[in-house]
Amino acid sequence: MNEPDDTTLMEQCAKGSRQAFETLLVRYEKPVYNAAYRMLHSRDDARDVTQTVFLKVYENLDQYDPKYRFFSWIYRIALNESVNVLKKSSRLEPLNTETISQTQGPEQQASSDEMSEGVQMALMAIKSDYRSIVVLKHVLGCSYTEISEILELPEKTVKSRLYSARQLLKEQLDQDGTN
Amino acid sequence: MAIDEKYEELINADIDGELSSSERRELEAALDSSPEAVAYRVELLELNNVFHNIPELDPPPALVRNILDQVQLPAKRKFFKLPSPLAGLNPVAGGLAFAAGLVLAVVIYENDSRNVPQQDTVSMVGAMVASDQVNAPGQGNNLLLELDVLSGSVSLNLSENGQALEFDLNSNQAVEIEIDLEKAGLMVVGFAQDDRGDGSFIDTLELLGGTMRVVNQGKHHFVIFVRQTPDSKNHGKDIRIGISQDGQRVYEDRLGSIR
Numbered sequence: 001m002n003e004p005d006d007t008t009l010m011e012q013c014a015k016g017s018r019q020a021f022e023t024l025l026v027r028y029e030k031p032v033y034n035a036a037y038r039m040l041h042s043r044d045d046a047r048d049v050t051q052t053v054f055l056k057v058y059e060n061l062d063q064y065d066p067k068y069r070f071f072s073w074i075y076r077i078a079l080n081e082s083v084n085v086l087k088k089s090s091r092l093e094p095l096n097t098e099t100i101s102q103t104q105g106p107e108q109q110a111s112s113d114e115m116s117e118g119v120q121m122a123l124m125a126i127k128s129d130y131r132s133i134v135v136l137k138h139v140l141g142c143s144y145t146e147i148s149e150i151l152e153l154p155e156k157t158v159k160s161r162l163y164s165a166r167q168l169l170k171e172q173l174d175q176d177g178t179n
Numbered sequence: 180m181a182i183d184e185k186y187e188e189l190i191n192a193d194i195d196g197e198l199s200s201s202e203r204r205e206l207e208a209a210l211d212s213s214p215e216a217v218a219y220r221v222e223l224l225e226l227n228n229v230f231h232n233i234p235e236l237d238p239p240p241a242l243v244r245n246i247l248d249q250v251q252l253p254a255k256r257k258f259f260k261l262p263s264p265l266a267g268l269n270p271v272a273g274g275l276a277f278a279a280g281l282v283l284a285v286v287i288y289e290n291d292s293r294n295v296p297q298q299d300t301v302s303m304v305g306a307m308v309a310s311d312q313v314n315a316p317g318q319g320n321n322l323l324l325e326l327d328v329l330s331g332s333v334s335l336n337l338s339e340n341g342q343a344l345e346f347d348l349n350s351n352q353a354v355e356i357e358i359d360l361e362k363a364g365l366m367v368v369g370f371a372q373d374d375r376g377d378g379s380f381i382d383t384l385e386l387l388g389g390t391m392r393v394v395n396q397g398k399h400h401f402v403i404f405v406r407q408t409p410d411s412k413n414h415g416k417d418i419r420i421g422i423s424q425d426g427q428r429v430y431e432d433r434l435g436s437i438r
Contacts, residue, residue, distance in 0.1 A: 138230035
């Protein structure tokens with residue numbers, strides 16, 4: 001049997017269905033967590049952001065407008081919350097890779113995937129608005145139109161920022177010898 | 180390596196799977212004629228491949244349960260946050276003057292009106308409070324908080340309409356504060372948040388049964404106005420306050436209510 005779509009689940013949530021909320025939670029927990037991790041490079045922060053995102057969804061059930069796609073709404077909340085964490089920890093500006101290496105916790109140091117770690121460090125070295133677009137495109141698999149809707153930016157701006165972000169990432173990865 | 184802007188756009192769109200058939204023909208022509216375009220495409224494909232190979236991370240196993248433990252679905256909630264704090268509100272009786280520009284947020288509670296005279300309920304719901312009047316006058320009790328997760332104070336003072344539980348809180352992370360009013364024979368009659376915090380609303384404010392639940396993240400100054408329930412003599416005098424983070428209780432204490 002097909003699972004109900006997001007809009008149906010949101011309607012059921014608004015009527016008090018805990019099961020519907022749990023289904024949405026299970027459906028979006030992983031992408032939200034991964035997006036937050038790629039934005040923040042910290043599992044603890046990614047966990048906190050994921051928790052905050054779903055609590056905000058729950059608190060604002062009545063404000064959800066079904067003419068927009070649910071994932072656009074939740075991904076927007078996830079990115080905004082991630083940026084809030086960056087602001088609070090004064091990490092909004094990109095860190096240079098040397099600084100990132102020095103500030104890694106044990107969880108990052110234990111990572112066996114050097115390629116993944118190299119990409120993550122390159123991501124952390126670009127500005128958060130570029131990083132958001134890369135995360136939406138390459139982590140969450142969104143189209144230009146979807147990114148435009150989520151970030152509330154013209155599609156032209158989305159493309160331009162994505163191309164620039166890629167260029168910066170390539171330079172960063174070349175510099176690190178990862179790419 | 181300089182590359183024509185049009186080629187750049189076509190190659191990126193190709194990588195992203197957003198190329199129309201006419202653009203594809205245009206791209207193929209570009210790749211036939213421009214070695215720079217070919218090299219740029221190879222670089223982008225390599226970058227795309229790098230992202231394809233990044234493993235997806237699994238969230239902590241307890242995350243879903245932790246989130247579910249923190250939510251109560253709407254049927255059980257009595258929670259009103261006004262999108263525009265001042266819209267549609269009228270100052271109410273009670274002697275609390277309204278000073279424009281000073282109020283950051285006003286939230287109105289619907290009280291359980293059982294056993295409460297109707298006129299009292301009407302007069303007490305929806306207090307508008309200026310920041311210079313949030314500090315209710317009179318003697319009260321004070322609780323200083325110097326926790327790892329939260330600092331600030333909670334105090335209970337007399338106000339013209341009853342009692343005012345004043346919170347001055349500061350926390351980097353989301354911290355949940357539970358105030359058990361029912362066991363102290365108290366009921367909520369209003370809430371006000373002023374402009375002495377960091378400018379944001381407190382994250383969550385809920386009244387579940389006789390327990391007030393507030394989630395604080397950032398710096399906030401707010402007051403919960405309470406008054407005695409008609410059967411308050413049958414209850415204890417202490418207001419129990421519990422503080423939790425990530426579902427774990429980190430602090431508990433009591434404030435003596437004023438009788």
